[in-house]
Amino acid sequence: MVGWAIAVHGGAGVDPNLPPQRQQEAKQLLTHCLNLGISALRSNASALDVVELVVRQLETDPLFNSGRGSALTANGTVEMEASIMDGTKRRCGAVSGVSTVKNPISLARLVMEKSPHSYLAFSGAEEFARQxxxxxxxxxxxxxxxxxxxxxxxxxxxxxxxxxxIPTAGKCAGLESPVKMNGLPISVYAPETVGCVVVDSEGRCAAATSTGGLMNKMSGRIGDSPLIGAGTYACELCGVSCTGEGEAIIRSTLAREVAAVMEYKGYRLQEAVDYVIKHRLDEGFAGLIAVSNKGEVAFGHNCNGMFRGCATQNGFMEVGIWD
Structure with missing residues (x-):
């Protein structure tokens, strides 16, 4: 048996001038979610059950950008997306474009377990939710x-x-804004996508990610969060959840890259995380959390701060925003 480990995030890229009250609120929510996960793991819940439990809580609280409190499209509506992956058999489920489902992460799990598919979107996902x-x-x-x-x-x-x-005259990773996405200028980002990764005491890894996407995004835009291998990935070796500039994460298949360098280069978890953050994002900005089947936990980002927390069975626990 290995020791369990859990990590949670609420987005990468944070205004250095974020008011102390907002920082404290974020830390309190992350601590609460970690404690939920720790309690479940101590009760021998599976990694898959724990990532769903934690992300459901994050979707229910409007503090971060998922579920209630999701970013709005240009039409003033929500188009939420989520994905979940069970590393033991590399099973996965994902949804996009849902606008009425209280907990998109649970619908993603139902896609995995109760449908013949891996991914449902928009009206098809809504119809499945009602079924x-x-x-x-x-x-x-x-x-x-x-x-x-x-x-x-x-x-x-x-x-x-x-x-x-973050004002448009701000900075992220030392760059003057505006940052560009696919060549188009945007405000310096601090997307508050949420995610959770867990390895349980049996060495089983799982990952889950949920988001409302970008404020004022085009209707129909799909980010990295529901894309297996981009925003979410889990296998026998590790579980990974990403956050940040979705288009850059998609191009780099960031979550899968962590597993790949572990598998093909023999890197340990933190080495793999550091490698992909440095070498795979090109000009994009992002962060990620990860666990390994050995009970390790890791995170990395290349921009100002990351809302995150982690805990391990040996009693280590940390909640933070800055480096």
Whole structure:
């Protein structure tokens, strides 16, 4: 048996001037989620059950960008996406474009376990949700006053707004904004996608990621979070959840790259994380959390800060934002 380990994130790329109260709120939520996961792991819950449990909690709280509190499309609606992966058999499930499902991560798991497919989107995902009897609600449940205000700011600036807290004259990783995505200027980002990775005491790895995407995104845009191998990946060796500039994460297949360099180069977990952050993101910005089947936990990012927390069976626990 190996020792269990868990890591959770709430997005990479953070305004250095983020108010202390907001920092404390984020740390409190991450601590709460870690404690939920720790309690479940001590009760011998599987890695898969724990990542779903933790991400459901993050989707329910409007603090980060997933579930309730999701970023709004240019049309003022939510199009949420999520994915989950069980490393023991590399089973996976994903959804995109859901607008009424309270917990997209649980719908993603149902896609994995109750459908013949790995990925459902938009009306097909909504129809499947109703067939499965998952909890749904009106689109307005997910929309917060803060996000309505952020969308207004984004439209006034005619930009995809990654995070309203970072002024367009700000910096990330030492670069003057505006940063560009696929050649188009955008505000310096701090996307608050959420994710969880777990290795249980049996050495089973799992990963889950959920997001509302980008503020003022085009309707129909799909990011990295529901894409297996990009935003989420788990196998016998490790579990990985990514956050950041989705288009860069997609191009680099960032989550899968961690597993690949472990498998083909023989790297340990933190070595693999450091390698892909340095060599695979090109000009993109991102972060990730990871666990290995040996009970290791790791994270990495190439921008200002990352909302994250981790804990291991030997009593180590850390919640932080900055390096």
């Amino acid at each position: 499965q009897g998952v909890e749904v609600t009106e689109n307005e449940y997910f929309i917060t006053p803060d996000n309505v205000g952020m969308l207004k700011l984004a439209k006034e600036a005619n930009t995809i707004l990654f995070d309203y807290r």
